[in-house]
Amino acid sequence: MEKYETHVHDVLVIGAGGAGLRAAIEASARGASVGLVCKSLLGKAHTVMAEGGIAAALANVDPQDNWKTHFRDTMLGGKMLNNWRMALIHAQEAPDRVKELEEWGALFDRTKDGRILQRAFGGHSWRRLCHVGDRTGLEMIRTLQERGIHSGIDVYMECTITKLFKDGERISGAFGYWRESGRFVVFKAKAIVLATGGIGKVYKITSNSWEYTGDGHALAYEAGAELIDMEFVQFHPTGMVWPPGVRGILVTEAVRGEGGILRNAKGERFMERYDPKRMELSTRDVVARAIYTEVKEGRGSPHGGAFLDISHKGADFIKKKLPSMYHQFLELADVDITKMPMEVGPTTHYIMGGVRVDPENGASTVPGLFAAGEVAGGMHGANRLGGNSLSDLLVFGRRAGWGAAEYAKEIGDNTLKINEEDIEKAARELLQPFENADGANPYIVHQTLQETMQDYFGVFRVEDGLKKGLEELEKIKRTASRLKIEGSRLFNPGWHLCADLKSMLIVSEAIAKSALFRKESRGAHSRVDYPESDPEWGKYNTVIWREGEEMKVGRRPVPEMPDELKQLFTEVK
Amino acid sequence: MSEVVLQVFRGTTREQGELKEYRVPYVEGMVVLDALHYIQANYDGDLAVRWNCKAAKCGSCSAEVNGKPRLTCKTRIDSLPKDEPIRVYPMRAFPLIKDLVTDVSWNYEAKKRIPPFTPDKNTDWIMFQEDIDRLQEFRKCIECFLCQNVCHILRDHGRKDAFFGPRLMIKIAELEMHPKDILDRTEFLRKEAGVGFCNITKCCTEVCPEGIHITDNGIIPLKERVVDRYFDPVMWIFRKISGRK
Incomplete structure (x- = not known):
């Protein structure tokens, strides 16, 4: 076995987006020695792409707002499949997390009286999204990043983790490689926080960056943790559809929040037929299905989307409130959105499902393994409301960092062991593509996977398709077991993709099996063969776990909320 | 085609x-x-x-x-x-x-040396849009480091030891102009960050994909701060002693 570096920490955080950074800051503040690993350079994580805002019931603009309304909106948006405790903690703590961000240097857009401005968004009863034009994620990640580097955290950039180690049942460390040199690295840690984000890159049309390959989902699954709700993949209604190279790039919901109108090719404001009350500001699952249906029934725009028009608000307003949308369309699609409508269509954006965690501290079912942010499941149920993701990252990032630091403290001296054979095995597995004399091109395997997921596990699903899709996934798995790459270990993207593919295949299978399992339509999961929601299915979360080499699927009752909270929902009716 | x-x-x-x-x-x-x-x-x-x-x-x-x-x-x-x-x-x-x-790691190392945001502990956090417009312009920076790449001081003269470059100049500007920040970074700016090295050729502004007016809105006001602090009094004393106007 070649030499490898070893780093020792109390808490290792994997992923440096909003959740990872917030977890690392918290764990460090609570006295833990913290290592923060990221696949890219610091500050480039997917959080940087978040646009519309962060949801928190500050009631700066609409004084009627409060945590109860936010909680209720979140649960209703998630079709009551959410973990109520997570939704509650989230609604109650989000305002403090936003204010804290401001105290760390973030500069949100202001109200006339100098407070944080809030805007309307789909599924939110009041104007609730704190924002900075349409680049809220950038503001958030930069603020956390700059807080983080002065918090005594060791940051390991451009490093991919491929394996978690356990000593008995407990987490003891992780194995990875430096993307730059291709050399191996071992982290010894008492606790690990997964904050690796989502899975969008398993789909062909996605708003997600290359990093979104489901690494954390896969690492947790392999380590024996449970995944829940994996059938719930959010297709954001408005991605760019033209030109081909930009297909899938996000068009922020803020366009609709600021008054944008959706029309089909016949000029009809079609949301009147799908959700006459909330129209364009309906929840994302509803709007995505509406656009998809309009296109499928022949009323789509020239490039297979719907028209989204904000031009009636005037050029000054648009350039001030939606500057990056203005530039994005002008520069990439030759469309001046101050004068003409955009063409938009659904794009894979987010996964509601993820690692099943304890709402209080982000602990997974594996001792020492924590998860926060998109990689964790439960908070958003069957459909996430826009703006609830950024607040989720902060609220549960902090709690997971806290939980991990506490756990590490309880462990005391680190006597946890990492088996040398496990390290050798992880190294061998990683280097296999260099050894293969022949095999498949990882880029082509990835493309095939993306097409399969897009075709069979998209906005609408049906039993035959799901079964066919699962068979295709099996074939892809076989092909992917023998990959061939060229070049050396020095910054070799082809080789990097081989490791990412392993994660992508695990999450794809989890999505496929969960989607086939849930025989109803709910939130983002739409079954053509079971078009209605079934109250019986509404009592369960789908669960994925590992048994030997086999991926199992089953269900687990949705935790029941206390009566005083139930009342919030009867009051609405 | x-x-x-x-x-x-x-x-x-x-x-x-x-x-x-x-x-x-x-x-x-x-x-x-x-x-x-x-x-x-x-x-x-x-x-x-x-x-x-x-x-x-x-x-x-x-x-x-x-x-x-x-x-x-x-x-x-x-x-x-x-x-x-x-x-x-x-x-x-x-x-x-x-x-x-x-290898762009130098940018991260240099940034870490900038004294971080230090707010007034007793503030009410009321800030008005007109007071933060310019800061929001600086905070549009996506850290592509293209400005660092074209800066003559860094690119042609290799003086990463002496000058932090345009990206980090606007980072400092943003902190210095933040309405709630109470730290004074003028000496840091002059000595460690080397603001005097910039000779205002504006190449950085030209390549900025976010259209930030790096030189006009960021670096020049920083230079003015340094001049006000360190050089004006000197000139004043010089003028006194020599009797010249």
Whole structure:
């Protein structure tokens, strides 16, 4: 076995987006020695792409707002499949997390009286999204990043983790490689926080960056943790559809929040037929299905989307409130959105499902393994409301960092062991593509996977398709077991993709099996063969776990909320 | 146009590396990064390129296209001359790692040395939009480091030891102009960050993909602060002693 570096920490955080950074800051503040690993350079994580805002019931603009309304909106948006405790903690703590961000240097857009401005968004009863034009994620990640580097955290950039180690049942460390040199690295840690984000890159049309390959989902699954709700993949209604190279790039919901109108090719404001009350500001699952249906029934725009028009608000307003949308369309699609409508269509954006965690501290079912942010499941149920993701990252990032630091403290001296054979095995597995004399091109395997997921596990699903899709996934798995790459270990993207593919295949299978399992339509999961929601299915979360080499699927009752909270929902009716 | 010819720098040292030519099918609206991805998938899987979002929001895919520092995800093929190959080089101001990937870690190390945001403990956090407009302009920075790459002090004179470069100048400007920040970074700015090295050629402003007025709104006001603090009184004393006006 070649030499490898070893780093020792109390808490290792994997992923440096909003959740990872917030977890690392918290764990460090609570006295833990913290290592923060990221696949890219610091500050480039997917959080940087978040646009519309962060949801928190500050009631700066609409004084009627409060945590109860936010909680209720979140649960209703998630079709009551959410973990109520997570939704509650989230609604109650989000305002403090936003204010804290401001105290760390973030500069949100202001109200006339100098407070944080809030805007309307789909599924939110009041104007609730704190924002900075349409680049809220950038503001958030930069603020956390700059807080983080002065918090005594060791940051390991451009490093991919491929394996978690356990000593008995407990987490003891992780194995990875430096993307730059291709050399191996071992982290010894008492606790690990997964904050690796989502899975969008398993789909062909996605708003997600290359990093979104489901690494954390896969690492947790392999380590024996449970995944829940994996059938719930959010297709954001408005991605760019033209030109081909930009297909899938996000068009922020803020366009609709600021008054944008959706029309089909016949000029009809079609949301009147799908959700006459909330129209364009309906929840994302509803709007995505509406656009998809309009296109499928022949009323789509020239490039297979719907028209989204904000031009009636005037050029000054648009350039001030939606500057990056203005530039994005002008520069990439030759469309001046101050004068003409955009063409938009659904794009894979987010996964509601993820690692099943304890709402209080982000602990997974594996001792020492924590998860926060998109990689964790439960908070958003069957459909996430826009703006609830950024607040989720902060609220549960902090709690997971806290939980991990506490756990590490309880462990005391680190006597946890990492088996040398496990390290050798992880190294061998990683280097296999260099050894293969022949095999498949990882880029082509990835493309095939993306097409399969897009075709069979998209906005609408049906039993035959799901079964066919699962068979295709099996074939892809076989092909992917023998990959061939060229070049050396020095910054070799082809080789990097081989490791990412392993994660992508695990999450794809989890999505496929969960989607086939849930025989109803709910939130983002739409079954053509079971078009209605079934109250019986509404009592369960789908669960994925590992048994030997086999991926199992089953269900687990949705935790029941206390009566005083139930009342919030009867009051609405 | 049915095909695009690209010449992409390949190698691990600038001396031994060379341009390699590739032919890529043209698709409407294609950007340079799309072509690089095509090359990876179909010709050379190990072509090293940094990228993340492909939507001009993360600032990872910086390179020099036909000699101009650009984000490759934002550089449309149809905006470049059609009758010559598109030449893609790595950023020159940073050490080469491989192909189009350079070592930009210095930017992170230097940034860490900047005294962080330090707010007044008793503030009410009321801030007005007109007071933060300019700061929000600075905070649009996506850290693509193209401005650092074209800065003469860093690129031609290699003075990373003496000057923090435009990116970090606007970082300091943003902290210094924050209505709630109470720290004084003027001495840091003059000594450690070396604001005096900037000779206002505005090359940084020209390449900024976010259109930030780095020099006019950021660096010049910082220079004025330093001048006000350190040089005006000196001139005043000088004038007193010499009796000149």
